[in-house]
Amino acid sequence: MDKKIEEYIEELLKEAEKAGFLEAEAIYGADTTMSVSAREGKIIEFENNDSSSISFRGLYNGQMGYASTEDIKPDMIPFLIKQAKDNCDVLEVKEQITVYEGEKEYPVFNGFIEELTSIDYDFLANTTLSLEKALLAYDPRIEAVDDCFAVYGSAEIMIRNSKGMLCESRSNGFDVYIGCRAKEGDDVQTYGKGWSFSKFSELDIDKCAQTVGKRVIAKLGARPIPSVKTPIVMDKMAAKSLLGSFAGSFSAEAIQKGISRLVGKLGETIADPKITLIDEGMIEGSMLCIPFDSEGVSAKRTVIIDKGVFASELHNRKTALVDGVESTGNATGGSKGPLGVAPTNMYIEKGEYTQDQLFEKMGNGIYITAIHGLHAGINAISGDFSLMSEGFLVENGKVTRPVNQITIADNFFDVLMKVEALADDVDYCTPESTHIQCPSLLIPDVSVAGE
Amino acid sequence: MLSNTSIERILTAALSHGGDFSEVFIERTKATSVSLLNGIVEGTGSNLDMGIGIRILEGDRSVYVYSNDIYNEEKLIRMAQNASASLSEAPAGKTIYLKPQIEYFSQRYEICPSEVSKSAKVNKLRKAGETAMAYSSLITQTSASTSDVEKDVWIANSDGLFVTDHRCRTRVMIQAIASSEEDKQYGYFGPGSGEGYEFFERLDTDELAGKAAKIAATMISAKPCPSGKMPVVIGNGFGGVIFHEACGHALEATAVGIKSSYFTGMKGKQIASPIVTAYDDAKIAKEWGSYEVDDEGTPSQTTLLIKDGILNSYLVDKIGSRRMGEPSTGCARRQNYGCAPTSRMSNTFIAAGESKPEDIIADTEYGIYAANMGGGSVDTSTGEFNFAVNEAYMIRNGKICEAVKGATLIGKGNEVLMNIDRVGTDLKLAQGVCGSVSGNIAVDVGQPTIRVSEITVGGQA
Numbered sequence: 072m073d074k075k076i077e078e079y080i081e082e083l084l085k086e087a088e089k090a091g092f093l094e095a096e097a098i099y100g101a102d103t104t105m106s107v108s109a110r111e112g113k114i115i116e117f118e119n120n121d122s123s124s125i126s127f128r129g130l131y132n133g134q135m136g137y138a139s140t141e142d143i144k145p146d147m148i149p150f151l152i153k154q155a156k157d158n159c160d161v162l163e164v165k166e167q168i169t170v171y172e173g174e175k176e177y178p179v180f181n182g183f184i185e186e187l188t189s190i191d192y193d194f195l196a197n198t199t200l201s202l203e204k205a206l207l208a209y210d211p212r213i214e215a216v217d218d219c220f221a222v223y224g225s226a227e228i229m230i231r232n233s234k235g236m237l238c239e240s241r242s243n244g245f246d247v248y249i250g251c252r253a254k255e256g257d258d259v260q261t262y263g264k265g266w267s268f269s270k271f272s273e274l275d276i277d278k279c280a281q282t283v284g285k286r287v288i289a290k291l292g293a294r295p296i297p298s299v300k301t302p303i304v305m306d307k308m309a310a311k312s313l314l315g316s317f318a319g320s321f322s323a324e325a326i327q328k329g330i331s332r333l334v335g336k337l338g339e340t341i342a343d344p345k346i347t348l349i350d351e352g353m354i355e356g357s358m359l360c361i362p363f364d365s366e367g368v369s370a371k372r373t374v375i376i377d378k379g380v381f382a383s384e385l386h387n388r389k390t391a392l393v394d395g396v397e398s399t400g401n402a403t404g405g406s407k408g409p410l411g412v413a414p415t416n417m418y419i420e421k422g423e424y425t426q427d428q429l430f431e432k433m434g435n436g437i438y439i440t441a442i443h444g445l446h447a448g449i450n451a452i453s454g455d456f457s458l459m460s461e462g463f464l465v466e467n468g469k470v471t472r473p474v475n476q477i478t479i480a481d482n483f484f485d486v487l488m489k490v491e492a493l494a495d496d497v498d499y500c501t502p503e504s505t506h507i508q509c510p511s512l513l514i515p516d517v518s519v520a521g522e
Numbered sequence: 523m524l525s526n527t528s529i530e531r532i533l534t535a536a537l538s539h540g541g542d543f544s545e546v547f548i549e550r551t552k553a554t555s556v557s558l559l560n561g562i563v564e565g566t567g568s569n570l571d572m573g574i575g576i577r578i579l580e581g582d583r584s585v586y587v588y589s590n591d592i593y594n595e596e597k598l599i600r601m602a603q604n605a606s607a608s609l610s611e612a613p614a615g616k617t618i619y620l621k622p623q624i625e626y627f628s629q630r631y632e633i634c635p636s637e638v639s640k641s642a643k644v645n646k647l648r649k650a651g652e653t654a655m656a657y658s659s660l661i662t663q664t665s666a667s668t669s670d671v672e673k674d675v676w677i678a679n680s681d682g683l684f685v686t687d688h689r690c691r692t693r694v695m696i697q698a699i700a701s702s703e704e705d706k707q708y709g710y711f712g713p714g715s716g717e718g719y720e721f722f723e724r725l726d727t728d729e730l731a732g733k734a735a736k737i738a739a740t741m742i743s744a745k746p747c748p749s750g751k752m753p754v755v756i757g758n759g760f761g762g763v764i765f766h767e768a769c770g771h772a773l774e775a776t777a778v779g780i781k782s783s784y785f786t787g788m789k790g791k792q793i794a795s796p797i798v799t800a801y802d803d804a805k806i807a808k809e810w811g812s813y814e815v816d817d818e819g820t821p822s823q824t825t826l827l828i829k830d831g832i833l834n835s836y837l838v839d840k841i842g843s844r845r846m847g848e849p850s851t852g853c854a855r856r857q858n859y860g861c862a863p864t865s866r867m868s869n870t871f872i873a874a875g876e877s878k879p880e881d882i883i884a885d886t887e888y889g890i891y892a893a894n895m896g897g898g899s900v901d902t903s904t905g906e907f908n909f910a911v912n913e914a915y916m917i918r919n920g921k922i923c924e925a926v927k928g929a930t931l932i933g934k935g936n937e938v939l940m941n942i943d944r945v946g947t948d949l950k951l952a953q954g955v956c957g958s959v960s961g962n963i964a965v966d967v968g969q970p971t972i973r974v975s976e977i978t979v980g981g982q983a
Contacts, residue, residue: 113583117608139570140570161640184814295978298750444898444930447897457930494969
């Protein structure tokens with residue numbers, strides 16, 4: 072960590088004490104990104120950035136006040152302190168949490184991969200140009216690669232407080248994304264996909280291009296089906312989006328505020344016994360690890376749904392205090408406002424079937440590959456959703472033709488109860504992995520609106 | 523702040539190795555907020571964001587670098603030089619001198635929002651929450667918040683242009699939640715303005731709270747919406763989100779300039795029903811989505827997008843202008859210095875037509891009345907869009923009947939525009955936040971009551 076920043080934070084905490092704050096905490100965050108986009112055989116965009124900020128929170132008059140600045144210079148210390156103090160004057164939060172004294176030991180996670188630091192402009196440029204070329208060569212019906220970018224990024228975070236806690240972590244990563252447009256007659260289809268690599272050897276340009284090319288071509292000729300109630304196989308990519316959209320329901324913060332369908336449901340059966348839902352900050356072999364949360368609590372493994380039974384909510388230290396339990400290490404935010412609760416790595420444990428076996432079990436129905444408009448088409452509390460979707464018709468256990476311009480509507484909590492089978496396709500250690508994972512699901516009786 | 527000479531040095535350094543145009547964008551933003559949940563102040567925020575973005579263009583290629591280390595001139599010059607080096611080996615060899623600074627006030631506040639005590643804001647929000655809670659025993663939660671932003675920007679470029687702009691926006695959000703055993707439904711209003719605290723002070727928050735509570739209480743007893751293709755009457759105001767998604771985004775140079783939009787090459791051609799005329803108007807005084815100068819320093823304008831169904835203009839920024847050979851329409855916008863600017867909307871709406879809203883309903887035998895819309899999204903290549911309906915009713919025999927919940931409307935932009943068969947007289951604007959390539963920005967959507975003859979409605983029934 073930069074000496075100057077350390078000194079700045081020491082000064083800020085000292086001034087906070089002088090100003091009457093009983094406790095104080097500062098979070099320093101910094102990141103850099105380098106990103107390159109290619110189109111039509113040339114580099115059309117290049118970005119290279121760095122940014123940093125300091126957030127302050129402090130306990131004054133029994134309230135925790137917050138303020139942040141991106142202008143890190145000594146005369147901003149009085150600004151931070153005054154703003155946070157003013158905020159304490161109006162806040163009325165009943166249960167107040169103190170800053171955390173920290174833990175003796177934190178899990179070891181080296182999220183900073185030395186190999187990736189050699190990534191430069193030329194490497195990113197070559198990667199994107201090769202990706203575009205490979206995708207255009209995949210099929211003549213691929214008319215254009217509208218989005219093709221490669222990004223190298225690194226980030227560091229430090230939390231320091233008046234109780235002596237010091238947490239630091241550093242990470243970096245290399246991501247690529249390609250999205251293209253295919254045309255046949257008047258029919259236009261698009262598809263895009265991203266990957267995060269932790270080693271150069273994982274990047275396979277041709278494989279990435281083939282994955283995207285194959286899917287966009289398969290979508291050509293898509294058309295709706297008549298409105299129907301039908302079983303669906305929801306692909307893991309769509310299923311994880313759905314799970315992510317309702318992940319907030321398991322937060323103790325939402326439950327305590329009465330804005331979750333799961334109020335009063337702890338210990339009850341809320342899902343089929345095939346469902347086990349886990350939140351796990353550190354997953355062996357995965358680059359998606361979060362060694363400590365926004366309060367400095369180390370990563371935990373929390374079984375949220377244990378074979379269908381709602382076993383634990385996700386907590387930060389404040390919600391844990393209210394419920395008389397331990398924090399599950401799920402504090403989030405706290406840099407531009409109050410701390411909240413969010414999952415770290417959340418996943419539904421995999422089932423026993425291959426995706427093809429799910430198609431066979433379903434017989435006739437729809438294979439849903441993507442759902443859209445999740446920011447609008449869901450009721451995050453009740454669980455209701457009605458979402459524009461796309462996918463393929465499945466007849467006699469075999470994928471037959473592409474389908475689009477349909478919606479699927481159901482209720483997330485009903486889906487948890489009625490899910491018929493889970494695929495075995497969850498994996499946290501591949502370049503496709505993201506913080507939320509869910510296997511492909513076979514769900515009976517879903518309302519589909521189409522023609 | 524950087525001195526003029528420093529800015530000139532950075533602009534010059536940005537063309538030292540390659541590039542034909544350089545631009546500097548500096549921003550200092552003060553944001554404050556306060557939020558209440560069930561009448562208790564749960565959150566307050568005071569944030570200061572500051573940074574600089576340097577952009578270089580060469581033809582239609584661009585390089586963008588940013589930092590919030592704005593006092594470090596040496597570092598910024600180095601960043602500009604490195605950025606320039608990624609373009610060609612042909613230096614412009616130009617020294618940049620700035621012209622006199624032009625000062626704009628996109629918004630002028632009467633009462634500076636960050637200087638108003640938070641307790642004044644709290645009192646009014648608390649009363650609104652109480653009003654919503656008192657509306658009905660079905661209301662179980664309320665939330666109320668206000669947020670404001672004061673932003674000063676400096677934009678300079680290698681043509682010598684140097685402008686500064688003062689911006690200020692205030693927004694209020696009121697939400698009521700109604701509960702039953704198994705369900706929760708929201709009612710929500712989020713008005714905003716290009717003004718200071720005076721907007722919040724003037725706003726009838728109790729009336730809004732009552733209306734939000736009424737929607738929540740109505741929707742909690744609603745039945746699931748039927749599915750299938752049917753006529754849909756879309757209410758005025760936020761109903762304009764359909765036009766924003768189905769048409770607005772596809773008219774942006776971001777999509778048209780690379781020929782990926784389904785409206786590429788359609789200028790002068792019919793893209794909508796002849797009763798549709800639409801604008802993107804950044805010049806409406808004090809409106810939430812308005813501004814005097816865009817983020818490339820181009821003065822804003824009123825752009826006629828569609829006249830009587832014929833495509834009249836796209837939304838064009840500087841890069842779009844180079845790609846499309848059309849002048850900029852002053853629509854380059856960005857969330858902050860962390861994003862390069864691109865073509866975006868301001869206040870985008872379908873102009874008032876000739877039908878009385880009550881006649882539109884009376885003329886509809888069967889369908890859905892979408893009184894209040896939620897958000898949505900669009901794929902500008904295929905035209906496929908989706909959006910949620912927050913408050914919907916069945917229409918039978920020309921009358922508004924029972925409320926239905928969980929409706930989503932989907933379709934293709936080009937098809938739905940042609941299928942608009944009634945445009946009402948009751949034009950109204952509504953405020954929202956649009957997220958796209960250059961981040962989240964304040965926009966207005968708007969329209970009178972309209973009817974689409976056929977659209978796919980997705981519901982659970």
